[in-house]
Amino acid sequence: RLSTTTNWAKISGTTLRTTPSYTDAPPATGQTYLYEIRAVDKAGHESTGSADVTATTVDRTGPAAPGGLTATDGKGGLSLAWQPVAGATTYTVFRQQQTAPGSPTAPVTQVATVTSASWTDTAAAERTGYTYYVSATDAAGNTSATRTSVSATRGDYAPAPATNVTAVYEPRNGIVVSWAPSTSDDVVRYHLYRDGHLYRDLVHTSTYTDMTVSPGSTYTYTVVAVDGAGNQSPVSGSASATTDGDLVAPAAVTGLKATARQDGVFLEWAPNTEPDLKRYEVFKAEKYDDGEGGFVWLAHRVEYLGEDATSFLHGSAADGETVMYAVIAVDDWGNQLRVEDESVNWVEVTELGTPAAS
Incomplete structure (x- = not known):
């Protein structure tokens, strides 16, 4: 018994x-x-x-073959499920890619061994059909004599997002943005967002140097992967970088004096002591008829000078005209006062000589 x-x-x-x-x-x-x-x-x-x-x-x-095998397509992959088999301790999953009529048959490959009555194939390629087989194995190592099969086709889904986004400021170059590419094999481009707005559409790259940045500013970047069908991935994590410098113009030049000489107009001024001073720019303004019985002052730049300059001789004809001069400081970041700014100090001087006949 x-x-x-x-x-x-x-x-x-x-x-x-x-x-x-x-x-x-x-x-x-x-x-x-x-x-x-x-x-x-x-x-x-x-x-x-x-x-x-x-x-x-x-x-x-061997145990009986698993019954009730189903395959469900989803964003995470093809999910298989079957009925548990009495006495089975593990289940082996095999996969065979479907091929076009007349093409060679693809091999059957073991892809998983699991203890539960379900498994998800996250490696299944999108827009591809597969046939799956499942067998049961007991504690003694006996395998079911037959395998249950089911066929399914993977859909077209949004690609996986880019990861590990970094942003590094490089002086005199810009902000270098890099990321780890999407793990999806059908990605054809990346959308780079700056401060929440689409900034660049990039093809087959995982780095970009943003050279259109302003000094003393912080920028935040995210990346979206796009596949050949136009499906967009979730937005990546963000990365931020801050540029050096500021957006504040140097103070107005003070102590400006203009002296008319036979060889031109000699200018001198008090030095600007701000640490980020880069240069001075000298402007000259002349009177022009406004066509309504009056005149207007029109200014133009006449010279660039180094940061150590405190004087300048503007050689010009001694024609007796009355003109104005201003010196404007410029910092390392390109900030400077505009010529029309009320804080700019203009000095008026009459050149030596006789005014030209009008």
């Missing part, structure tokens, strides 16, 4: 055995059996059973 039952079964048949041995061939299922011997005399009287002995068969019987 089986060790799990109490009912004895006679296995020697109706003919009494006269030899002291017997061979039983129970199913190779790994089950345990109890055996006993009973003697029978010529009158047919049967003795009580001998002491029980046990024997366990070697388990060579």
Whole structure:
């Protein structure tokens, strides 16, 4: 009898055995059996059973094949599910890519071994069909004689996002933005956003140098991957960088004096002591008829000077005209006052000589 039952079964048949041995061939299922011997005399009287002995068969019987196999396409991949099999400890999943009629058959490849009755193929390519097979294996290593199969096609989904976005400011160069590419194999371009607005459309690259930045400013960048079908990934994490400098113009130049000489007009001024001073620019303004009986002052730049300059001779004809001069400081970041700014100090001077006839 089986060790799990109490009912004895006679296995020697109706003919009494006269030899002291017997061979039983129970199913190779790994089950345990109890055996006993009973003697029978010529009158047919049967003795009580001998002491029980046990024997366990070697388990060579595989479990049943999984049933109810389904495949569901989703953004995360093709999700497989099946009914659990009694006695199974693991399930093996095989995949075969579908090919066009007339093309060579793709190989069947083992892709997963799991203990639960479900699995998601996250590596399945989009717009591609597959056939999946699932077999069951028990604790003794026996595998089901047949495999359940199901076919499914992966849809077209948004690509995975770019990751590890960084932004690094490099003086005299700009802000270098880099990112780890999307893991999706159908990405064809990246949209680079600056401060929440689409800034650049980039093809097959994972770095960009933003050279249109202003001094003393902070910029925040994000990246969106785009596939060939136009599907856009979720927005990446952001990265920010701050440029050196500021947006404040140097103070107005003070102490400006203009002296008319035969060789031109000599200018001198007090030095600007701001640490980011880069240069001075000298402007001259002249009178022009405004066409309505009056005049206007029109200014133009006449010279660039270094940061150490405190004087300048503007060589010009001694024609007796009255003109104005201004000196404007410029910092390392290109900030400077405009010529029309009220804080700019203009000085008026009359050049030597006789004014030209009008």
